[in-house]
Amino acid sequence: SAVISQKPSRDICQRGTSLTIQCQVDSQVTMMFWYRQQPGQSLTLIATANQGSEATYESGFVIDKFPISRPNLTFSTLTVSNMSPEDSSIYLCSVAVGQGYEQYFGPGTRLTVT
Amino acid sequence: GNSVTQMEGPVTLSEEAFLTINCTYTATGYPSLFWYVQYPGEGLQLLLKATKADDKGSNKGFEATYRKETTSFHLEKGSVQVSDSAVYFCALSATNTGNQFYFGTGTSLTVIP
Numbered sequence: 001s002a003v004i005s006q007k008p009s010r011d012i013c014q015r016g017t018s019l020t021i022q023c024q025v026d027s028q029v030t031m032m033f034w035y036r037q038q039p040g041q042s043l044t045l046i047a048t049a050n051q052g053s054e055a056t057y058e059s060g061f062v063i064d065k066f067p068i069s070r071p072n073l074t075f076s077t078l079t080v081s082n083m084s085p086e087d088s089s090i091y092l093c094s095v096a097v098g099q100g101y102e103q104y105f106g107p108g109t110r111l112t113v114t
Numbered sequence: 115g116n117s118v119t120q121m122e123g124p125v126t127l128s129e130e131a132f133l134t135i136n137c138t139y140t141a142t143g144y145p146s147l148f149w150y151v152q153y154p155g156e157g158l159q160l161l162l163k164a165t166k167a168d169d170k171g172s173n174k175g176f177e178a179t180y181r182k183e184t185t186s187f188h189l190e191k192g193s194v195q196v197s198d199s200a201v202y203f204c205a206l207s208a209t210n211t212g213n214q215f216y217f218g219t220g221t222s223l224t225v226i227p
Contacts, residue, residue: 001160031213042203042219043158092157101213102148105157 002027002095004106012112013083020079021109023093028073031096033103034066036089043092049076083113116141116208120218123201127194127225135189135221137178137204145206147171147180147187152201152220161189161202194225 003026013019023032030050035043046066049055055068070076080087090110094103121136139145146165150158162171167182176191187204204218 004157033215042217045214048214094158096207096213101146101207102160102163103207103215104160105150107157 002029002097002104004093004095004104006093006106006109008109009107010110010112012114015084015113017083018079018081019083019111020077021091021093023076023078023106025074025095027097029095029097030073031101032070032076033094033096034068034076034078035092035094037092037108038089046078046091080111083111085113087111088113116145116206116214116216118204118206118216118218120204121221123220124222124224127223129196129225129227130193131225133189133191133194133198133223135202135204135223137187137189137218139185139187139204139206139216141185141206141208143209145208147178148205148207148215149176149178149187149189150203150205150217152203154200158203194223196225196227199223199225 005024007022032049034046037043045058046061047055047057049068049070051070051073067079090108092108094105117140119138148163149161151161152158162173164171164180170179178187178189201220201222203220207213
């Protein structure tokens, strides 16, 4: 298993500003993911961030809007840039470990954009 | 392609009732299957998993069996408690897509005393 922490746990931001979310893992992992979960919805994968390579973005998500850093095997950041109210959501990071590549999730960052 | 179809909610049960949440999947290759639980205001927690056909995952009184013939992974619990109130997500991890996860839409469960 893995224990994951995220900062901040929640924030209220103004339209047009940017927020950087941090994800810290208690062990070294190769595969890390960033998801968005809109209220009452399932998870949508934003990007896969493997250490040593550029992040891979899913359809509908672009690097200019959601830049990701992965400087080492225990840490990653996701920035939500030029925010609008439509970006209000929960942002979750996860890591894949184990034989079945199960994913373990952080507690999430609850973002409200006004 | 890969996908997960999950029973629509919300589900409301009385304490000690039997729970079934249906989950079926479509996948090429040999996926691993998972159930996650999300309590109010929290992230997702891995509840149980099964990595091959006929495997049974179990945890905290919950069970699910990986049925390849029916492409299903239904979640069951014999006697639910108020503390089981949460949203439950079925998911698969497919080796043919770099172990990317595919989540169901989630099923909200409320257990009333």
